[in-house]
Amino acid sequence: MGRNLIILGIVLVVVGLCWPWLQKIPLGRLPGDIMIKREGFRFFLPITSCLLVSGIVSLILWLFRK
Numbered sequence: 001m002g003r004n005l006i007i008l009g010i011v012l013v014v015v016g017l018c019w020p021w022l023q024k025i026p027l028g029r030l031p032g033d034i035m036i037k038r039e040g041f042r043f044f045l046p047i048t049s050c051l052l053v054s055g056i057v058s059l060i061l062w063l064f065r066k
Contacts, residue, residue, distance in 0.1 A: 027046070027049045027052070027053070028044075028046050028049050030046075030048040030049055030052070031048060032047050032048030033045070033046045033047060033048050033049055034046075034047060
């Protein structure tokens, strides 16, 4: 448990330091992400972005288990 918390903390620090560059990644604006804008209403469903993030996280976790 302690090792996992340390790794999580390191990952959060690295993401925080890289945040200016990470904002330039077009997550949320990929083809397949659904956005409906109406007057007084906004609906956003990031299908493609969620699939991409899920695949990357699954790959990273799979590599750490090896």
